[in-house]
Amino acid sequence: MTINVENVTKTYESGEVTIHALREATLKIPDHKIVTILGPSGSGKSTLLNVIGGIDRFDSGTLVVAGQQLEFLKDHQLTDFRRKYAGFIFQQYNLIPTLTVQENVEVGRELSENPLDMKSMLEKVGMYDKKDKFPYQLSGGEQQRVAIARALIKNPQFLLCDEPTGALDEVTGKKILRLLKYVNEEFGTTVLIITHNHGIGAMAHKIIKMSSGSIVESFDNESPVDPEKVTWA
Amino acid sequence: MILRKSILRTIKEKKFQYIGVVFLLVLAVTLYTSLSMAISTLDQRNRIFKNDYKQETFHFMTREPLKNSQLQELESEYDVTLEERRFQDLDIDQDAVLRLFNTSEEVNVPFVSQGVMPQGKNEIALAKVFAEQHGYEIGDSITLAGTKAEVTGYVYLPDYIYMIQQQSDLLSNPDQFGFGITSKETLVNIQGEEQIQVIGWSETNSVPEGMRASVNEKSTLLQFVGHEDNARIQFVENEIEGAQTTITTLPLFVLALSIAMVLLLMKRRLDLQRKEIGTLMAIGYRKNELIRHYLGYAWFVGLSGTVLGTLAGIGLSIPLSNLYAQFFNLPSLSLFDWDPMVLVLGVATPLGLLLVLTFIVIWRALKVDPLTLLRPKEMATGKKSWLEKLPVLNSGNFIKRFRLRLMVRSKWRSFYIFLGVMFSTVLLFFGLIMFNSMDRLVETTYEEIYTYDYAIHYKTLMTDTDETKDGISPYTSSEVEVTTENDTNKALIYGIEPGTEYLNLSSEGEKLNDRLSEGAVLSKPLAAILGVSEEDEITLTNSLNDEKRTIEVAGIADVFIGTSIYLPKSEVNEFLGFPGNAYTSIWQGQKPKMNENIFMIEDKQKVIESFESNSGATKSSVIGMAVFAVIIGVIVLTLLTNLIVEENSPSISLFKVMGYHDKEVSKLVLSVYTPVVMLSFFASIPLAVLSLEGTMNSLVKETGFLMPTEVSWWMVLIGFSVITLTYALSLTLSKQKLKKVSLQEALKKQQD
Ligand SMILES: Nc1ncnc2c1ncn2[C@@H]1O[C@H](COP(=O)(O)OP(=O)(O)O)[C@@H](O)[C@H]1O
Ligand SMILES: [Mg+2]
Numbered sequence: 001m002t003i004n005v006e007n008v009t010k011t012y013e014s015g016e017v018t019i020h021a022l023r024e025a026t027l028k029i030p031d032h033k034i035v036t037i038l039g040p041s042g043s044g045k046s047t048l049l050n051v052i053g054g055i056d057r058f059d060s061g062t063l064v065v066a067g068q069q070l071e072f073l074k075d076h077q078l079t080d081f082r083r084k085y086a087g088f089i090f091q092q093y094n095l096i097p098t099l100t101v102q103e104n105v106e107v108g109r110e111l112s113e114n115p116l117d118m119k120s121m122l123e124k125v126g127m128y129d130k131k132d133k134f135p136y137q138l139s140g141g142e143q144q145r146v147a148i149a150r151a152l153i154k155n156p157q158f159l160l161c162d163e164p165t166g167a168l169d170e171v172t173g174k175k176i177l178r179l180l181k182y183v184n185e186e187f188g189t190t191v192l193i194i195t196h197n198h199g200i201g202a203m204a205h206k207i208i209k210m211s212s213g214s215i216v217e218s219f220d221n222e223s224p225v226d227p228e229k230v231t232w233a
Numbered sequence: 234m235i236l237r238k239s240i241l242r243t244i245k246e247k248k249f250q251y252i253g254v255v256f257l258l259v260l261a262v263t264l265y266t267s268l269s270m271a272i273s274t275l276d277q278r279n280r281i282f283k284n285d286y287k288q289e290t291f292h293f294m295t296r297e298p299l300k301n302s303q304l305q306e307l308e309s310e311y312d313v314t315l316e317e318r319r320f321q322d323l324d325i326d327q328d329a330v331l332r333l334f335n336t337s338e339e340v341n342v343p344f345v346s347q348g349v350m351p352q353g354k355n356e357i358a359l360a361k362v363f364a365e366q367h368g369y370e371i372g373d374s375i376t377l378a379g380t381k382a383e384v385t386g387y388v389y390l391p392d393y394i395y396m397i398q399q400q401s402d403l404l405s406n407p408d409q410f411g412f413g414i415t416s417k418e419t420l421v422n423i424q425g426e427e428q429i430q431v432i433g434w435s436e437t438n439s440v441p442e443g444m445r446a447s448v449n450e451k452s453t454l455l456q457f458v459g460h461e462d463n464a465r466i467q468f469v470e471n472e473i474e475g476a477q478t479t480i481t482t483l484p485l486f487v488l489a490l491s492i493a494m495v496l497l498l499m500k501r502r503l504d505l506q507r508k509e510i511g512t513l514m515a516i517g518y519r520k521n522e523l524i525r526h527y528l529g530y531a532w533f534v535g536l537s538g539t540v541l542g543t544l545a546g547i548g549l550s551i552p553l554s555n556l557y558a559q560f561f562n563l564p565s566l567s568l569f570d571w572d573p574m575v576l577v578l579g580v581a582t583p584l585g586l587l588l589v590l591t592f593i594v595i596w597r598a599l600k601v602d603p604l605t606l607l608r609p610k611e612m613a614t615g616k617k618s619w620l621e622k623l624p625v626l627n628s629g630n631f632i633k634r635f636r637l638r639l640m641v642r643s644k645w646r647s648f649y650i651f652l653g654v655m656f657s658t659v660l661l662f663f664g665l666i667m668f669n670s671m672d673r674l675v676e677t678t679y680e681e682i683y684t685y686d687y688a689i690h691y692k693t694l695m696t697d698t699d700e701t702k703d704g705i706s707p708y709t710s711s712e713v714e715v716t717t718e719n720d721t722n723k724a725l726i727y728g729i730e731p732g733t734e735y736l737n738l739s740s741e742g743e744k745l746n747d748r749l750s751e752g753a754v755l756s757k758p759l760a761a762i763l764g765v766s767e768e769d770e771i772t773l774t775n776s777l778n779d780e781k782r783t784i785e786v787a788g789i790a791d792v793f794i795g796t797s798i799y800l801p802k803s804e805v806n807e808f809l810g811f812p813g814n815a816y817t818s819i820w821q822g823q824k825p826k827m828n829e830n831i832f833m834i835e836d837k838q839k840v841i842e843s844f845e846s847n848s849g850a851t852k853s854s855v856i857g858m859a860v861f862a863v864i865i866g867v868i869v870l871t872l873l874t875n876l877i878v879e880e881n882s883p884s885i886s887l888f889k890v891m892g893y894h895d896k897e898v899s900k901l902v903l904s905v906y907t908p909v910v911m912l913s914f915f916a917s918i919p920l921a922v923l924s925l926e927g928t929m930n931s932l933v934k935e936t937g938f939l940m941p942t943e944v945s946w947w948m949v950l951i952g953f954s955v956i957t958l959t960y961a962l963s964l965t966l967s968k969q970k971l972k973k974v975s976l977q978e979a980l981k982k983q984q985d
Contacts, residue, residue, distance in 0.1 A: 050604060053515070055514075055515045055602070055603045055604055056602075056604050076519065076520070079514070079517060079518075079519050079520070080517070080519075082515065082516065082517040083516075083517025083518075083519075084517070086516075086517070087516070088512075088515050088516055090512070090607070092508075094508060094509070094511075094512040094607075096236075096239055096509055096512075097509075098238070098239040098242040098243055098246075099235065099236075099238060099239050099242075103235050103238060103239075106235040107235055107236065107513070107516075108516060110234065110235060111516065111517050111518070150516070151516065154517075
């Protein structure tokens, strides 16, 4: 089991009120699967993902990812954990504007001791032709492809995607979803996708639903559909 | 790291900012390196010349020349090397005096830099600057009191490094005075008054105890000067020592401005790249890797600044050394005569400081966790600073609030502008005050207070009745020790006739001569050295017989030159054990004729002239300072206003979208700092005066003079215009940038 979340709780003190971003979340995520996390805005999806990816801490509970018990790790150990196992995809792509496509991917490559091949990675995300372009010369979908390549090139165990298609239109968004599915099949990478777009759930092996910090539903999808076939909300 | 590429691209994109800070750093390093190299060259040359060419430890003159046997006695008794040296002062080219020595062999050994040592009959070698000034080249002939002689070379003497005719002279002026050497035979044959001095060298470089008295027993001493009291030797050493402050203070200030700017830029960069930093942290970059990455900016600025600065500094040190060579007659005895440590310090200090401080800024920025960095800043720090909560900032119209916020939000920028303007203003006022005070110093001291034209010093104590003659005022002068609670210093005591028409002691127009009955009047430098003011007590000690006398300070006269004490002549004569009607010197208005009783004639007009010929150099260095001040001011202000435009480009763009004209927008955004500039300017004036006073006071012991440090209204006016123009210039430069802010900017930023 790659990811094992047990009774993980996280609260924010905001003045007088206490916000429960996560309430005793418990969850097992099997390896090599696509998992979507659904739920309304503010339900704790990002918090869950961030906690799993080791960029956020939690208050109580246990969290084991890739054999590491995250609550026991110091900051620098957490960094090394991310470096080795996690790949992040953000809604806003977050490419480095002063670096070209290839250079942006290089930023991810340098983190790994045995990275994947640069050329074939760029080809696989369909960005080889534009490898010398700067982010401002690319469309949103293209930027997200580069971001995926940056995350993938170090060959992580799982990809954490926080609303990866949130800023994209249907056609481009579906292409990104295809790419994620391809990655899952080709490299066996576990892919966690946050979305408030319920249709996307149809392509996942496992669907998790959240509401005000709690996991309200978690079930396996026996017949995931092709990304092209999801209904776009 | 691939990230390095991003640094170079960012720098290229923000050329102006980085060129600006690199330029500031180059200025700092150039200043430091060139000054230090010039001074260390001076130091090295001085040391080698002094040691290898046996610079005298002391010299003396006696009424009757000592015999050889007497000299030998002294040599063995005090373990010193003594050598008799003869000289004559000869008039050359109407207005100049050439002091011609015979070539000494054991002490003050001459060094010939070009040509050869004069050997044969009627051959002489001339001090290089003197020869240059008067157009004598090697092989030329020169007429000395009717005798024609050939110039065989250029010469340096270890006891005439600072080439002044009299010890009391302040300024060296090769136009008026120089020296030469020749053989004894040639010297004897030249018509004129020959004088004999004994020059002495001691291994320990100090005057053996009791020697002075011992010489005095053999023949009355007319003069005995130890090397520490010998301005011709000491002045260069004082300059070397005194220059250390300038060498470090000025460059350190510029360095501080440059580093502060780098830090501001760095902070700004880190702010802009919050999201990028957050992303890099999230995908697994370690903190030390990111620190190393962002330090790349500091490395770039630091290395290019120090390397360029060092090169420019080395280049500039050459003309600077040549300039020093005009003042100090020091031969270049070796090729490599400066301290390589200068270069190491010039590179290591700025680079080290820059890296350490930038490191701290980066380290602090990276302390934030990646999630916070990934969120937009406004959301991350929703708090307003306490300053922003002040009611003034929340009242009034929108424009006023906008401007006040801008100023408050960037308090470090305001502070930086304050410092930059302060630095420029202080520098400017240093220049203006000094420009003025050279004239004031001469005017007050030599025209208002010293109303004589000639001072004549006799070889012996005079008692005859010359003094009854009209137009002549006798006085007694001698060296004494002055003791205060703190320490003891040497000073010149003047016993004068209180009613004399030749010395008009006064302080800011108030006449002080009458106060001589109440106590002593001091010159300003002496009062500063002793740290005394009116009504304090000082104790005088007669160095010949150890007699002491305590007197009150009755006044401090506006005499800006020399460490002098004025008292009534009768009192001084009594104190020194002289007869009541005795005197050592006279002042008079008419040009005197030289006779065998006269030891030396001082022509006040020549002193004034040499001051004036030197004020040209002072004035050009003042202009240099002003230009420097303006350059620094323009860079600092432009960099800052540019940064403000860049940072506020979304608002600027929004203003434009709303229909404001460029002019209105620039007025709105750019002139925010006008009050800071004005405030800094006016606060800096007293600071300039105080720090200049402080500098003068700390150097007064070495220089023997003080500069009047008054600020007149015309200085404020000039200073104000210069600073305002500087500010206006940098605003104009930044306006260009403001014009380029596009209308889309406002929309683009909001998407992020
Ligand atoms: N840094 C924070 N400070 C305070 N509250 C936060 C912070 N981050 C998230 N929250 C709150 O925690 C809850 C869960 O947030 P999040 O995980 O981002 O939800 P989602 O991604 O599902 O929209 C929300 O109510 C949000 O307001
Ligand atoms: Mg979210």
